Amino acid sequence: MKAAHLLLFFICICFSSSLSAQSDLNLIVRGRILTEKGEGLPAYVQIHELSKGAIADWDGSFTISGLRPGNYHFHFTHMGFRSVTKTITLEQEDREIEVQMAESAITLQSLTIEANPFKNGPVEQSQSIEVVDRDYIEKNNTGTFANALEKLPGISTINTGVGISKPVIRGMSFNRIMVNDRGIKQEGQQWGADHGLEIDPFDVDRVEVIKGPASLIYGSDGMAGVINISPGSLPAEGNLRGHLISSYRTNNNMWGNTAMVEGNENDMVFRARFTAQDFNDYRVPTDQFVYAGYVLPVYDNRLKNTAGRERHFSVMGGVRKDWGKSTFTVSQFNQKAGIFTGAVGIPNSYNLRHNGDNSNIEFPRQDNMHLKMISNTTVQLNKNWLEIDLGYQKNRRLEESLPHAHGIGPNPEGTLALGLFLNTYTANVRYNQHLNESHQSIIGFQSSYMENRHTGFEFLLPAFKSLQGGFFYFHEYRWKDNFILNAGIRGDGAQHRIEEHLQPIYDRLNPTGEYEQRNPQIDRNFFNVSGSTGLSWIINHENNLKINLGSSYRIPTPIELSTNGIHHGNFRHEIGNPNLDSERSYQADLNYSHAKKNLLIGISPFFGYYDGYIYLAPTGLFSTIPGASTMWEYRQNDAVFMGGEVKAEWVVFPNFNLSLAGEYIYNLNLDSGLPLPLTPPFSILTGAEYKLPTISHIFNNGYIFVEYRHVSRQDRVDRNERVTPGYGLVEAGLGWNMEFRNQPIKFQISGQNLTNTYYFNHLSRYRLLNLPEQGRNISVSLKIPFDIKN
Template sequence: MATILIHELGSGDYADENGHFELNNLNPGNYHLHISHLGYKSITQTVHLENKDLEFNWVMEPSAITLQSLTIEANPFKNGPVEQSQTIDVIDRNFIEKNNSGTFSNALAKLPGISTINTGVGISKPVIRGMSSNRIQVNDRGIKQEGQQWGADHGLEIDPFDVDRVEIVKGPASLIYGSDGMSGVINISPAPLPMEGEIRGHLINSYQTNNAMRSHSAMVEGNEDGFIFKGRVTFQDYQDYRVPADEFTYAGYVLPVYDNRLKNTAGKERHFSFMTGIRKNWGKSTLTVSRFGQQAGLFTGAVGIPSSYNLRHNGDYSNIELPNQDNSHLKIISNTTIQLNKNWLEIDLAYQRNVRQENSLPHAHGINSSEYGNLALGLYLDTYTANLRYNRQVNEKQQVIIGFQSSLMNNDFSGFEFLLPEFQSKSAGIFYFHEYRVKENFILNAGLRLDIAQHQIESHSQPIYNSSGEATGNEILRNPEIDRNYSNLSGSTGFSWIFSRKSNLKFNLGSSYRIPTPIELATNGIHHGNFRHELGNSSLESERSFQGDLNYTYSKENILIGISPYFAYYNNYIYLSPTAEFSTLPGAGTLWEYRQNNAIFAGGEIKFHWSISPALQSTIAAEYVYNQNLDTSLPLPLTPPASILTGIEWKLPLETFWLDNNTLYVEYRQVAAQNRVDRNERVTEGYGLLEAGLGLEFQLGKQMLKLRISGQNLLNEYYFNHLSRYRLLNLPEQGRNFNINLKIPFQIKNQ
């Protein structure tokens, strides 16, 4: 059945078998309706209601392309993907469950233009068009996630089971979202809540063979008389993971990999979230509290050079030894939408507490003992956020958004190691965005944004230790006091031209900015999760970019073709680059430093989806990133190589009274060698990965069950991910893995 959802209220109705539906008790005003039905293109419609009954008629177009049935929920104008001038990909819970391999970021990597930076199995973060960390903004329920995202070994603190729908904006998005949206934005949105009178939920259990990852997640949600709620709890435990190798080379040493397992790569995770709120005809208001908790071992070679003895297992592959990470992320988010006259005011408020503790033995750092025990580095980040957006429908052709965003961050640290000093950061921005529908098939948009920011970074001196590991009483200045103020103006314009029912051309041109982060200005220490000494630069200036993004889509009932080329010029591009020097700090290895040069980025994505028959579908997705440092005439470091993903999915003819909706898929990803590297950066050979899976839905008594069985790296390929931190230790990626997932949906109360 079709679902009709009022975006502003989060309420709606199901159409009956004849397509009829009713939406009652609505105040006069402007509303955005989203109509969706599996097997049909979604419809997004703006309606203006007065004090009288209105009747609407829509005809949905059939489409065999599954993702065309999804609507855009988190974009500023609440309209559809066709009307937006930027390139936007939308995925839902089914896509995430099919591609879940332990982390949320790894599921996103199935989309063209997106890859991941991995540290082992449990830690990963997304990369959009060759950029990551502070050039990608992740928004959870409208709030920017702040969690020391500058670290390549700092994964995204998101429960992979608590993500229902994701919208990925590719290209410059600083105008609406702020400084960190230079390369793209990942919007995580909750799924539409149950209709009035519904209470439902599900249980998910999964197991992965490579590292014996056991995942359990339970969710329940409901809607009773306008009172809405949703709760989830998740447990994940995994062992040391297997690689198709029995030895590796590091710093001139040939060292064993016992039992084909990387010692101390086990971990465990404990997450929970709870949302409650009200939904009335004047709007809606929700309060969400969530906590992400993770303890993950770091390969024994992360500190110093491992010996053969230290690499031998003690028989317990689940044991988390030193060194390790202990991370938690608490979020308290308030989302309120209020109708003002005929328009809407959105208010998002949040508090976040991110705790990141890296533990290690002091003697591995040249220190006999420490008042901090085994705490090498503790980072404690508190963030307060306030966002306001006023959405005004000027007339049938024009709508405007005026927005304000602000944040306050306080960072403290502890431990016997130094990496990032104490700091306080303040930022505020205002923006104006205007959309004008020139014709029914031609939409223009443009906007401006003004931002101010301040970094106040404390100086830090560290004791000097003698050769016996004892403090000498002298200190060395690791970073000076820094007080910097910034102001920036950015803007963008674009259009979407729907020049036929099958073709859509988009273009977006923007100038965006990014201020240097405290880590880029002031770091000076060993980042053991990355196996290197990182050095900041207090003279860094703001980045400025000029970016053009083109997108062409051809779509009919059984074919979808998308081409998305882009080009960007960066003035004062900030990046972390390897030097030819070794650090003087004990066990540090190579010195990497933050530099600033002019650079260009170019590339694109191509996707092709063909529904050969109602039971057989094929997909091809390719991506390429090219960049160049214009000052050194060399590529920028850590650039993802080109890749192509081909897949085929077959709906099995196994439908019976107890077996339904069964699919078999096979995918093959070919990744090219990466020979375009920066000075002192290693090249990486190409590789190919084979994956296959089976999805079954069956009835057991009155209970519906959903079973997924999949296998990754089925050929047990020995390969290196160019973006993996473990590549620096000559350690290959995870070997063959099988995943089994059982989902048990349940209905406590029907509408």
Template sequence: MKKLPLFLKHYCKNLAQRLILYFFFILLLIPFHENAGQSISFSLSGRVVDEQEAPLQAIVSIHELGKSVIPNENGFFEFQDLKPGNYHVHVTHIGFKSFSKTIHILNGDFFLEVGLVESEILLNSMTVEANPFKNGPLEQSQTILILDRDFIQKNNGGTFANAIEKLPGISTINTGVGISKPVIRGMSFNRIMINDRGIKQEGQQWGADHGLEIDPFDVDRVEIIKGPASLIYGSDGMAGVINIAPAAFKQNGEIEGHYSGMYRSNNDMISHSIFVDGNQDDFVFRARFTAQDFSDYRVPAQNFIYAGFLLPIFENRLKNTAGKERHFSFTGGVQKKWGYSTLTVSGFNQQAGIFAGAVGIPNSYNLRHDGDHRNIDIPRQDNQHYKVIWNNNIQFGKFWMELDLGYQRNQRKEFSFPHTQGVGPNNFGNLALSLNLDVLTANLRLNQQHGENGQSILGFNLQHSLNQHRGFEFLLPNFQSIMGGIFYFREQRLSENLVWNGGIRADGAAHDIEEHLQPIYVRFQPTGEFDQRNPDIKRNFLNMSGSTGLSWVIKENLNVKFNIGSAYRIPTPIELASNGVHHGNFRHEIGNSELLAERSYQADLNLALSKKKLYVSFSPFFGYFDNFIYLAPAPRFSPLPGSSLLWEYRQNNAIFTGGEIMMQLAITKGLNLSIGAEYVHNLNLDTGLPLPLTPPFSTLTGLEYKIPKFSNSIENLYLFVESRWAAAQNRVDRNERITEGFQIWEAGLGWDLQIWENSLQLQLSGQNLTNAIYFNHLSRYRLLNLPEQGRNISFSINIPIGIR
């Protein structure tokens, strides 16, 4: 705290005091409300059947309490000791559409009869509700994709972002193998918000080479909102939101363990993850530890061309692209009839090598094999992301209060040789850049049900960020930011088949960015003089946003959703004050302290036809962006070593339009066809050129065959084949490379192996089976003319362990 200004010390001290007071206030209220309601409690019981009135042993959950039960063999279930109030119940079962209903327990016990409708379409049968609306996807007016743990496990590519890119409208920006970040409808970075357990994930997401620090094994349920979501989530929800939520708590007295392992042949990746989940007398706990190690990855090429030079790729492996990861998480808390309160502590630790030609100028010498494909040499990056998250969901009469408090520390270190950057002896050794970001977050939401006809949410968000840097290079200055907002959301059921929603939000933010003076070196020796990379910058912002939409069930199987909204995004400190070589992007980037806040006007339509054997979804969108912020090449070269052109942050008006199509067809019993297509078209209205990093038109076609009972020991056998086709991307910005189209193939099989009382889940699959040479337009190594990974064979195993 010695380097902080006095007013910041005072602020942090007061903030800490307030948070402590809030903690004690909540802790005092919880037992009070528990005791107050002990004399009045009721039960929720019911029966789950199919269309022929046959009982089903589905999963019945109460969203607010995080509780779930499985009905008995006759389909009956029961929740006991419930306080009077409103509860949202959802029911899921494999092979059936999900069921959601808000019930009101006031003066007596409640009985619920649930009839599930059969469906052979997987995506149409799930419900997640990671968002704060407490309603199902049918009531929401935006395009939403829902994933469960089985989908994440089946498509685990080593990172969380790679696991979700098989959905239409979702792409990834990759730097090698272990570093990736999601793209929604052609937009990424600070235009997409990632919420982990209710808290906005904050790191260095402005960088294309900065991956998403999420353990891919520690993800149970995901909800992806495509389109403007600033109303509920704030500034960074302009393009969409990815909500990551934990699974429902175990039942009292139940404790389970789980082991997941994976091997990938292309880079010899070995992954292990151990998980324990339990509930003992309403004390809930979870713990996970994950370890991943991988070596230099293989490409189907022996050389590449950079800056007119033909350079070698020894043994078809990119030198220094190995890495290792160690992640952990622990959750403990209580689950009572008034709700629940949990505390989660997690850590993400990654060390990843950067291709030797990615920092400085590639040459044959630094590309030569060093004798160890698992060695992590310089240049490399070390990333740590630690989080403490306190989640509370508490009943106050007719209201449910959600309070999420979080602290994050994101530390990113980049190591490089000083002499390659024109720097001599210094106090930091090989530490080129260290960015340390501390973030405090508080989210408060009050949810009230208005009978059967709707609900309302009043919410408040507050976030304080403090960034400090070290190292012999400079890219981003020290800064502190305070952002906060308040919103009101209302949902109203106008008729049985028509739901309206809308809301308004006000936000404010303040950036305080410090001046930075960079030492000047001549012939690798410091001169004692300094270059001002950026001055002191103080900027304040105030914005309003809003949205409204309709969800109309025209017929039983046809749902139309329409949403319009105005979203905003506050310029980040990197956009306002950067001035240095960003090696992940191979360029010198410079900010603009005069940037204004972005404003968008977006419309989103979704048509969904859902039948027993067919699901079709069409989602066109259009957005006009006022003062869209982007990086563009300047007409001059950078004066800094190790870089070429100078790139500047600019603002222009732009449009984004396009759409996604998704179809699933059950051809015969057990045989399913899936087709997904996506297209993004954007245009800079001032230059008449496309915007950079626009994904090309692509399709993903898959065929899967399932055999529920193959033998006495093998169940749920499935075989699948998929083909990804991407068109050439010829619509590029100035100085952006055109990328040729490609087609790659993937195939595999999976099965459940019954051993004693355990059911082992196994999967064997192959990616890029033809070992095709292709380029991903969003890959950062594309700038070096490096192709993507070659053929890869994956094997995964999941072993549940029933402890009690």
């Protein structure tokens, strides 16, 4: 399997190189970009397939040369205007085009959709998609990538302290959400609440969140949604530039620093980044908490052993030619983070006593490393495009702690409680075919091979090998310019080979020669067929209606089939079920948006019926493992999910706007009649922002904002799940650009939980210990962009 993937890498590179000798026909696209009043607009023009672009002159004129005959997706963007996407077909002669852009004071509405299979505009796809750029992520960066997305409607996070978080879309997380980084699905140990998403928050330029079923294009784990992380545009020819960002957070003394440099010389491109983050134990607005009826101390309002250290890097190199582009990226995420001392075993006053060093990372702790090697190639074949994404990932997760009662025997591993090592090989191929002005299609193939092994003095997950692959066909029909239909079908197969695990039985640390079977050998094969259809009706310039219907599936994971051990991240003994079948869902999404120059209103209701929904349920029994808690097992029951999101943005007068984002999720286990666990409560975020007037070139692009989040009481809970009271949070901030000796500088300051509110996050891991979330925090960020050559 490894040899096959390496061979595929080699063939791809050789194939790409050979294309450079093809036709040298040099075609030109000339055009003019105009406002609705017919005035020229200096907008940015980019060809998606080549990451090649130009900035129009002040009269709106632009020229892009060096093109072959073929079909190209042109993106036109400019601040204060809605984006425009056009498919341009080149035959054997040059083309001249004219593009009109409408004014819009709504920032996020002006962003294009690039991860959409057909690269068309923000209103033409049938699914609900949220798009954010680097400016948004930098403004909302609170230390992790997932937390930066929380302000989008329908998005929540499961947190473990302040350094570990994972995204939740419409009440679903773990293996029901796909995170794609540069076209490759992020594969780690994402099945645990205490397993964070190994993504450097500074190394993200653009995010597109697809809400709702996306299994057709992306695969089994896209049942709840997909988060696509896209790299920034390739630098223009002759450019050498970069930036430095430094940030500080007062609550846990977090220092974050990152440096990036990128360049393009004769269409040979490169980009490199290094990030370092260090943080201390974080503060909470209390000096005690109650667990199992005991009142326990929180010394100096700091949770002991929640400090951490992170070191990340990424390096990209590639080539951009008239035949397409090819890049190769190597990145590595490294994090060592403490786990609150009372979160492993039973908390008591003795092990909560502070040692006086808030930066020390003691036991228990986790040490995570995620290495990725990704090849992205886009090749022009006649008039169509072939996209090839290849990836290798190595995920190493080490959970360290002092030996305790439910260890499985003598301890040659020292303090290594659990070591999980996952290798993943991925290959995705898509052929994009533009048939005519009304029809275009995609044929795709995806495959992945995973191999997991384990070590440590505890047992949770056995060694396994998993092979998955699928084919899909997706077609778009433009019945009229304002009415777009799409439909597709997909077939997938999977094979899990899970090894039997026999645990030696000891008597006073001496082996008895007997064994206990923790899980049997499991050989399971799966095959699924799914399909979806949707439409986008652009009723007029201001109104857009989208409908998406689909049948999705999800293949049970090895952890759901075979786990049998203490999962400290969830405070329970988890037991897998080797007889689980694939989940099947029937989902419907509707999205209506009304957008004017100064007003945006969007409503997105959804409904889903799940046949054989897989979840963890309490058995009502205590674990037979010493020092453990209750036993939970994976079960399957039918369930329904329904709810919706609403968002609005109103520019009341120039430079002043109000915003609103709300979400509600209702689910029900149809067999038990109870809600499903870890359901986000109703939440609404309101905000106001004022753009400060420009004083001079020394002080410009200033803004000030204030936001209030109301979260309702969550009393729709599963059996043995605590009710969580409602709460309200206040956040505010300001920022501006300035120049110091001709050097541009971007400064931002913001405060979270400014009222130091004592509250519980229903999705937080520490909610199970009755521990509140972090208290008041002030964040400061300084960004220094620089040009070495332009």
